[in-house]
Amino acid sequence: MIVFAAYPVTAFASGGGEGHGGAIALTFLWLSILFVMSKLGSLIERIGQPSVLGELIIGVILGNLTLVGINWFVPAASNEYLKFLAEFGVVLLLFRIGLESNIKEMGKVGLQAFLVACIGVVFPFVFGTIVVGNLFYSDASFAAKLFIGAAMTATSVGITARVFQDLGKLQMKEAKIVLGAAVIDDVLGLLILAVVSSIASSGSLEASEIVVLSAKTIGFLVAAVLFGQLSAPWIGKFLSKIHAGVGMKLTFAVSFALLIAYLASVAGLAPIVGAFAAGLVLDPVHFRSFKSPSHVAKIKEKLEPLGEKSAEAIAILKNFEDKHVEDLVDTVGHLFIPLFFVMTGLQVKLDVLFDTKVLLVALAVTALAFLGKILAGLGTWGGVKRLIVGFGMIPRGEVGLIFANVGKALGVVSDELFSVIVVVVIFSTLFTPPILTFLLKKQDKKVQA
Numbered sequence: 001m002i003v004f005a006a007y008p009v010t011a012f013a014s015g016g017g018e019g020h021g022g023a024i025a026l027t028f029l030w031l032s033i034l035f036v037m038s039k040l041g042s043l044i045e046r047i048g049q050p051s052v053l054g055e056l057i058i059g060v061i062l063g064n065l066t067l068v069g070i071n072w073f074v075p076a077a078s079n080e081y082l083k084f085l086a087e088f089g090v091v092l093l094l095f096r097i098g099l100e101s102n103i104k105e106m107g108k109v110g111l112q113a114f115l116v117a118c119i120g121v122v123f124p125f126v127f128g129t130i131v132v133g134n135l136f137y138s139d140a141s142f143a144a145k146l147f148i149g150a151a152m153t154a155t156s157v158g159i160t161a162r163v164f165q166d167l168g169k170l171q172m173k174e175a176k177i178v179l180g181a182a183v184i185d186d187v188l189g190l191l192i193l194a195v196v197s198s199i200a201s202s203g204s205l206e207a208s209e210i211v212v213l214s215a216k217t218i219g220f221l222v223a224a225v226l227f228g229q230l231s232a233p234w235i236g237k238f239l240s241k242i243h244a245g246v247g248m249k250l251t252f253a254v255s256f257a258l259l260i261a262y263l264a265s266v267a268g269l270a271p272i273v274g275a276f277a278a279g280l281v282l283d284p285v286h287f288r289s290f291k292s293p294s295h296v297a298k299i300k301e302k303l304e305p306l307g308e309k310s311a312e313a314i315a316i317l318k319n320f321e322d323k324h325v326e327d328l329v330d331t332v333g334h335l336f337i338p339l340f341f342v343m344t345g346l347q348v349k350l351d352v353l354f355d356t357k358v359l360l361v362a363l364a365v366t367a368l369a370f371l372g373k374i375l376a377g378l379g380t381w382g383g384v385k386r387l388i389v390g391f392g393m394i395p396r397g398e399v400g401l402i403f404a405n406v407g408k409a410l411g412v413v414s415d416e417l418f419s420v421i422v423v424v425v426i427f428s429t430l431f432t433p434p435i436l437t438f439l440l441k442k443q444d445k446k447v448q449a
Contacts, residue, residue: 001428011097017251027081031339034076037062038338048441050166052159055338059255059345060430067351086343089336090158091275095257096177096329097161098171098279103225106180106280109173113180115379120393121188124152124372131368136361143200147407149401150196151421152369153189157182158340159395160271163436165291174385178392179276181376185393186273187217193403220267224260224274228281232256239379250328256282282325313331314430329360348426352419369424370394389440395432400425 025311030316062073074080118419127148133145157179191214207339239252257278264274353359373393377386407413412423 016420024144026075027079030076030082030424031085031267034082034339034342035335038342039227041338041342048437050163050433051338051345052166052341053430053437055341055413056159056345056430060348060350060426061345062342063346063348064350073346074430076344082339082343085250085336086340089273089333089340090164090272091102091257091261092254092333093158093162093337093340094164094327095254095261095275095279096326097165097170098276098334099326100165100330101176101179101276101280103280106176109177109180112380112384113177114178114184116181116376116389116393117184117188117379119379120155120185120373120376121153123375124369125149125192126136127363127368128152130423132365136364139438140414140417141412143196143406143412144408144414146196147403148201148388148417148421150189150192151396151403151407152183152365152424153192153357154396154400154403155182155189155373155393156395156400156429157186157276158431160392160436162337162341163433163440164392167437167440169440172388174380174388174392177380181389181393183273183276186270189403193218193406197406197410200407200412204224216267217269220264220269220274221277224263224277225281228256228260228278232282246328249325250332253282253325254332255331277319285320285411308346344429347421348429349425355416355419358414358416358419358423360422362427365420366424366427369428385439385443388436388443391432391436391439394428396425396428400428410426 028264037058038055041056042051042059044054044057045051063077065071066071128149129145130149132152133140133149136149137145160178160182161170164170164172164178169175182378235256236252239248242248257275258280260434261271264277267269352362374387374390376383376393377388377390380386380389404413404418404425408418
């Protein structure tokens, strides 16, 4: 397929497409290729690793074929349509994780999640600003050192959540703590980014900005839960009266997730936080009206002349079967969730590793970045495996890159420093899944013994 696609991809990349229609057609081609390539990542499951690691590796390989003179996938990495669909994938992932979670259960680990998040922000920020800043970038401005610390505080929950999901561990206490801490981490990270950006751009810090931003983020999380609990039953009943089939059930679920994701963005939070909140507030009770037994009975009565075993009758009735909403979301997620991780891999540029100085500094910074999040596990108790929690908080992913890009745009993060942050993101993204998988399987063996 790749060889076959080489000519049209090259043609479009060099201007062979015809305006908007050509760009859309090219996106269809890329989707065809990347959907299939993402599934090749599942081969890594044969050696006991989660498929998310394989998807990341596939993306890294495709994104770095330029090192051997193959430029086919360069346009895909910057394709805005693909980036949008990848973001849709991670929104689905966090919504799916939220559906499997429960507010009451999350509340039981709320204090531990809060402490994990706080420790996981304070230590990396101190390590980055003071240790890394003074050891390796003593000549850099204070604002630059602050951005190093800020980038090290980030946690990309999508990667960790996918590992827990792949291994069927979402109901573990450790998984609930990590997911809860990641949401709090996102809020704290946003506040830190606002603070350091203010210092970098104006040289001063406005306390009012922090108060306003804090109020907005906390207000959103509370409002999202209240809005979800109050509106979901009414929305569900209304839509089920239009049609009680699985298509409407899926529409209700995904549309609700996208709405809350949008509202999170308006509040200044990452859309994935909103998607997770949407899944968290939706319970099976909100989908009861879609079961509609009387509706199905009427349809069966109408289909009686067709014969219960006729292909037409079976096809019609299948649309009215009571399916779990998680299964319905998975039908879409199987395509777009892996796409997100492949696209994340495509953004990784391995050529930054060729600079020895950058690599050595990045390795030292990576060690501190890992340590800072591992120490976050100290915020747990009651038999919780601290290493699992700590390693679950390690991935920086796209969140760390966002912090670095903001610093670069403000002119306080140099090209070299940006490369160091990129390497830290690479290592934290690629090393966490296998390490976390090892720890989880080791825990399983202890339980079985």
